[in-house]
Amino acid sequence: MPGARKLGRPTAHRNAMLRGLVTYLFKYGKVETTETRAKEVSSIADRMITLGKQNTLASRREALAYITEESVVTDLFEKIAPKYEDVNGGYTAVYKLGPRRGDAAEMAVITLVPTKEELEAAAKKKAKKDKK
Secondary structure, three states: OOOOOOOOOOHHHHHHHHHHHHHHHHHHOEEEEEHHHHHHHHHHHHHHHHHHHHOOHHHHHHHHHHOOOHHHHHHHHHHHHHHOOOOOOOOEEEEEEEEOOOOOOEEEEEEEOOOHHHHHHHHHHHHHHHHO
């Protein structure tokens, strides 16, 4: 079935919810939500990071039209997108958590994928800590 997932919401409500989740993801680095929402947020967040990598006035305005906080857009263009300069896609990861207690909805965590430099720095830090 082509097109986006409806998520059981009217169009305006669905768009507002996804905008909020994308903003929250860039602000805090990870979001816990249902699996289907996480998959939708992942594709949108990847598009926003691609806009950040272009770093033009038009791309900044396009990101500002979708992301609800100006400070988050600034962080996206100055901190988040430059980390993924050498990466072509796959900026987010969705990890399944299992069913939610109340209604058994499949839960997931969506996070920004760490870059090679971040992984190497963490490994050095761990090795230094283990040495002591």
